[in-house]
Amino acid sequence: MPSEFDLIRQFFTRPAPGALLGVGDDAALMALAPGNELAVSTDMLVAGRHFLADADPYLLGHKALAVNLSDMAAMGATPRWATLSLALPAADEAWLRAFSQGFYALAERFHVDLVGGDTTRGPLNLCVTILGEVPAGLALRRDGARCGDEIWVTGSLGGAALGLRHLLGQEVLTEAEARDCLGHLHQPEPRVALGRALLGLATAAIDVSDGFLADLGHVLSRSGVGAEVNFDRLPAHPAVAARLPLDAGRQSLLAGGDDYDLCFTAPPVHADAVSAAAASLGLPVTRVGCLVAEAGLRLLAPDGSPMVWESCGYDHFA
Amino acid sequence: MPSEFDLIRQFFTRPAPGALLGVGDDAALMALAPGNELAVSTDMLVAGRHFLADADPYLLGHKALAVNLSDMAAMGATPRWATLSLALPAADEAWLRAFSQGFYALAERFHVDLVGGDTTRGPLNLCVTILGEVPAGLALRRDGARCGDEIWVTGSLGGAALGLRHLLGQEVLTEAEARDCLGHLHQPEPRVALGRALLGLATAAIDVSDGFLADLGHVLSRSGVGAEVNFDRLPAHPAVAARLPLDAGRQSLLAGGDDYDLCFTAPPVHADAVSAAAASLGLPVTRVGCLVAEAGLRLLAPDGSPMVWESCGYDHFA
Numbered sequence: 001m002p003s004e005f006d007l008i009r010q011f012f013t014r015p016a017p018g019a020l021l022g023v024g025d026d027a028a029l030m031a032l033a034p035g036n037e038l039a040v041s042t043d044m045l046v047a048g049r050h051f052l053a054d055a056d057p058y059l060l061g062h063k064a065l066a067v068n069l070s071d072m073a074a075m076g077a078t079p080r081w082a083t084l085s086l087a088l089p090a091a092d093e094a095w096l097r098a099f100s101q102g103f104y105a106l107a108e109r110f111h112v113d114l115v116g117g118d119t120t121r122g123p124l125n126l127c128v129t130i131l132g133e134v135p136a137g138l139a140l141r142r143d144g145a146r147c148g149d150e151i152w153v154t155g156s157l158g159g160a161a162l163g164l165r166h167l168l169g170q171e172v173l174t175e176a177e178a179r180d181c182l183g184h185l186h187q188p189e190p191r192v193a194l195g196r197a198l199l200g201l202a203t204a205a206i207d208v209s210d211g212f213l214a215d216l217g218h219v220l221s222r223s224g225v226g227a228e229v230n231f232d233r234l235p236a237h238p239a240v241a242a243r244l245p246l247d248a249g250r251q252s253l254l255a256g257g258d259d260y261d262l263c264f265t266a267p268p269v270h271a272d273a274v275s276a277a278a279a280s281l282g283l284p285v286t287r288v289g290c291l292v293a294e295a296g297l298r299l300l301a302p303d304g305s306p307m308v309w310e311s312c313g314y315d316h317f318a
Numbered sequence: 319m320p321s322e323f324d325l326i327r328q329f330f331t332r333p334a335p336g337a338l339l340g341v342g343d344d345a346a347l348m349a350l351a352p353g354n355e356l357a358v359s360t361d362m363l364v365a366g367r368h369f370l371a372d373a374d375p376y377l378l379g380h381k382a383l384a385v386n387l388s389d390m391a392a393m394g395a396t397p398r399w400a401t402l403s404l405a406l407p408a409a410d411e412a413w414l415r416a417f418s419q420g421f422y423a424l425a426e427r428f429h430v431d432l433v434g435g436d437t438t439r440g441p442l443n444l445c446v447t448i449l450g451e452v453p454a455g456l457a458l459r460r461d462g463a464r465c466g467d468e469i470w471v472t473g474s475l476g477g478a479a480l481g482l483r484h485l486l487g488q489e490v491l492t493e494a495e496a497r498d499c500l501g502h503l504h505q506p507e508p509r510v511a512l513g514r515a516l517l518g519l520a521t522a523a524i525d526v527s528d529g530f531l532a533d534l535g536h537v538l539s540r541s542g543v544g545a546e547v548n549f550d551r552l553p554a555h556p557a558v559a560a561r562l563p564l565d566a567g568r569q570s571l572l573a574g575g576d577d578y579d580l581c582f583t584a585p586p587v588h589a590d591a592v593s594a595a596a597a598s599l600g601l602p603v604t605r606v607g608c609l610v611a612e613a614g615l616r617l618l619a620p621d622g623s624p625m626v627w628e629s630c631g632y633d634h635f636a
Contacts, residue, residue, distance in 0.1 A: 038347065039347055040401060143343075
């Protein structure tokens with residue numbers, strides 16, 4: 001069995017052109033572009049909790065980085081560098097090769113350098129820390145939303161959750177639906193370019209990882225505002241829309257995690273600019289409601305009457 | 319059982335005065351001091367591998383951060399911010415309280431802000447990423463050692479390894495020895511102040527985490543030099559020194575990990591300045607050998623003859 005050091009060298013040591021010093025020292029060294037702040041986020045993915053233990057390692061490599069890139073997108077930050085810590089039950093060369101290929105394929109597409117990490121034996125666990133840059137004072141924080149702002153969502157909602165239900169045998173999807181929903185689940189596309197384009201336009205942003213209602217709720221509580229959301233304007237994934245009369249559809253739409261689309265707020269005066277920025281990126285964006293002074297999140301039926309929904313996101317300790 | 323969010327808020331949300339935005343958003347935001355580079359390192363600690371599953375959570379909180387602070391020390395960087403990701407088998411309030419107390423006690427002593435993290439259910443796993451600052455161009459890299467430099471070690475070697483042997487029932491220590499060795503094992507003291515004082519004096523540095531021979535070996539291979547080390551000059555921990563005729567003593571001294579003292583190199587012209595810097599911090603430093611052109615690490619007996627030793631450090635996949 002190759003040693004830890006051989007493994008790391010073999011699979012996770014590629015040049016880091018955006019760093020001063022990459023993998024192989026006590027720490028990596030980087031220079032921040034003048035006028036920028038450093039944005040840092042970290043996510044830990046555990047087998048049996050965030051993914052199935054026999055998950056495709058290539059897709060896992062993609063997802064471990066994608067969920068972190070998505071955090072940068074939600075700040076309007078440009079991801080630059082990442083560290084990766086891996087606990088593995090065994091030093092499985094084929095697994096490591098595929099995982100690193102999935103990780104690097106996404107990293108290279110976003111010009112992100114892997115600059116450090118750790119590898120150890122243990123129950124399968126992936127921990128990525130992402131580092132990015134954002135122009136000073138412009139980051140899209142959760143606490144910047146203001147009464148009167150409109151609420152927007154990128155892409156679609158619920159596809160990943162429906163894909164997971166399919167995987168778990170809780171829902172039967174057509175072949176085309178399954179392919180598409182599993183794509184959302186396994187290979188989410190971080191909305192980095194849009195997040196950056198929203199600097200100066202959006203007042204707050206979050207990525208939909210715990211479920212739309214829960215994540216919007218985080219913005220509301222941090223910003224001290226309430227929201228009215230029009231249920232029928234929510235951009236349900238087509239397979240989700242087809243199931244909206246069913247609980248599975250509504251659950252996926254409102255509380256399904258893992259979509260990694262953005263939910264953001266912007267004053268109405270910036271609506272055209274937001275639409276134009278999204279259009280130039282070929283990314284659909286939808287206005288789904290607005291912020292109000294009265295605390296709480298109200299979901300409105302097409303006739304304007306309140307809908308009852310138990311607000312709940314995914315809780316890793318539930 | 320409290321939810322994930324309650325847990326995080328309760329134990330890991332203290333003010334982060336050194337950050338622009340701390341825990342609670344998609345990412346933390348920080349400003350780097352002008353003229354500084356960013357230093358980043360990460361370590362993952364797994365139950366049953368790096369610590370016993372029933373380890374004291376307070377000490378674990380200390381150690382999870384200490385090993386990362388030590389990486390900053392080995393770069394000459396000043397640690398500023400950290401993220402902490404935790405996988406826990408259960409949301410154990412007493413465990414979390416003690417762990418967070420151990421973590422914060424050390425963090426506050428070093429003025430390090432916890433700015434982000436993740437908490438999830440899973441086999442016990444701790445992943446800390448540390449972020450620090452170092453004046454541009456001055457970091458103590460592993461590749462800066464030069465032929466003719468002297469090799470130095472701070473503190474003492476082998477105490478942590480002997481403490482672990484004691485814990486595992488492989489060695490019988492006196493009560494005083496055990497207390498001291500277990501202190502080295504559980505509560506290593508990161509040599510941050512000395513690392514910083516060595517900027518401009520040392521040419522390379524590393525912290526002794528895998529074992530003295532292995533870690534010095536990393537410096538040698540990165541710097542393209544060889545070394546001659548005088549066995550009898552190595553600053554063995556007193557309990558280790560008492561066992562040096564035995565294999566347990568030599569093993570602990572040469573290949574025992576987890577000491578987190580620094581091994582560094584400096585040209586002879588800086589020897590007095592190095593000694594003075596260490597003395598002003600009350601930290602013993604010892605010259606143990608010098609760098610030579612011929613590749614490899616040669617261990618010399620008191621009479622100058624070569625000693626045979628199988629160079630091996632701790633390998634997490636061994």
